[in-house]
Structures are given as C-alpha cells and as structure tokens.
Amino acid sequence: MEFLKNSWWKIFGVIILLYVIAGGLLFEAPQLPVIRESVRNIYFHVGMWFSMMFILFMALFFSLLYLRYFRPDDDLKAVTAVKTGLVFGTLGLLTGMIWAHHTWGSFWVNDPKLNGAAVGMLTYLAYMVLRGSVDEQDKKARLAAVYNIFAFVLFFVFIMILPRLSQGSIHPGIEGNPALSTGDLDPRMRKVFFPAIAGWIIMAWWLFRVYFRILRLRKNIDELNEND
C-alpha cells in the first residue's frame, strides 16, 4: 500500500508511455509526402524536447531558490536537473537526427533551428564545465546558479527566437510552437501526442528524483566521512 501511495504517478507514467509506444507505432497516421511513416517519430522527438524544457525550467527554479535561501540541496537539485535535461536533450537531438536522415537525406543540415539547438546544448555543457572549474563549494553554487539563469534565457533565444528571426529554417513549426499550433498536427495524432508529452515529462521527473537522491546520498556520506 505504501508502495502504491508513493509510486502511483510513476506507474501511471509507465502505462502512458506503453500506450504511446503501442499507439504511436500501430495507430493510423496521416500519409504525408516525404515524411511518410517517420511522422510517428513526433511522439518521441517532440516529447523528449518538451521534457528537456520542463526539466531545464525546474533547474532554473531551483537555481533561483538557491539564490534566495542558499540551501545546498537547491544547488544539488539544479545541477541534477541540468544533467537530466542534457540526457533528454541528447535523446531529442538523436531522434531528430534520425528523422532528418529520413526526410532531408542527411543527419544534420545547416539549419538555424538545428544549429540553435546544438549551441543551446553547448550552453548547458558550459554550465557543467563552470561547476567543474571552481573548487570552493559556496562560490561554485552561486556562480552556477547565476549562470543557469543566463543559460535558460540563452537556450530559448537559440532554439525559439533566432530561428524565427532568420526565417530560413526548414524545421516544421518554425512560425509557432511545433506540433501545438492549430493545423500543425493531424487530429488523429493528438490522442497519442498529448499523452506522449505527459508521459515523457513524468519519466524525466522520475529520473531527476532518483538521480538527485543518489547525489544527495553520496554528498551526505562524504560529509560523514570528513567529520570522522
């Protein structure tokens, strides 16, 4: 009973994703020219990017909390969220590259949206490098928290604003929110697409929580050993 009380949302997330895998690959999908069956990748590629954005937003939130209260756990949560976001960002890039290979004939094309996504990811990799370059714990946490605010803003400039301003992108949904704008998504796909977003976000949050607990435990053990 205790297990169900604590884990119902995780089980719910897994059931949603099982539905997304089955429905995404087996349900009817529109037969568009060039894209054809690869349109089903939208449930995975876009879902992973949404999860990444959600978890990076949580990283920003924890960084702001750290700067307000200076609690070490908030800094640990922020770095864990960034690492989880990078995992989902990498998965989003990989699923996007596979999709690009099938529709554009190349894993990577010189497109403002794709390049923006790569630079945005590098912005967050720089966050990890910054943390690694400072030894003093307090200084590291403060610097990282401030940088994280800039990184979040820059990330959205790179993936949302600059590609729209350049007007030269062939990536779908460049004029609105990909797959969310009216007319972007076939109604037949919505019954899988929206659960996919929810399922991937739940999975990202679960991964974040487990990873945070591992890092917190490791930190507490280190502190205990130092005190002995």
Next chain:
Amino acid sequence: MIEPGEKMMVVVMVLSLILLGLAGFLFYLERRLDKAEKKLREIESREKDFASSVH
C-alpha cells in the same frame, strides 16, 4: 518473411521491454536508496547521541 505490420509489432515489443526494464531498474534503485538513506539516518543519530554523551 516478416510482414511490415509484424515488424512494427516487434519494434513495439522491444521498445516496451526497454521501457519496462528501465522502470524496473528505477524502482530497484529507489528501494536501495530507501535502505541506504535509512541506514545513514541511523548512523547520524547514533553519532549525535555519542557526541552528546561525551559532552
């Protein structure tokens, strides 16, 4: 020969198994973490008791 529909079923099964494996692994990790955190709390409270008894 495997038909395209059957191929999709195989992909669905493989992806579902990967997802279930990942979920199982996360539940296992959480169980281990529960135990480790409980043990750590016990050690910390024992050390606190010891420190207060010395003082």
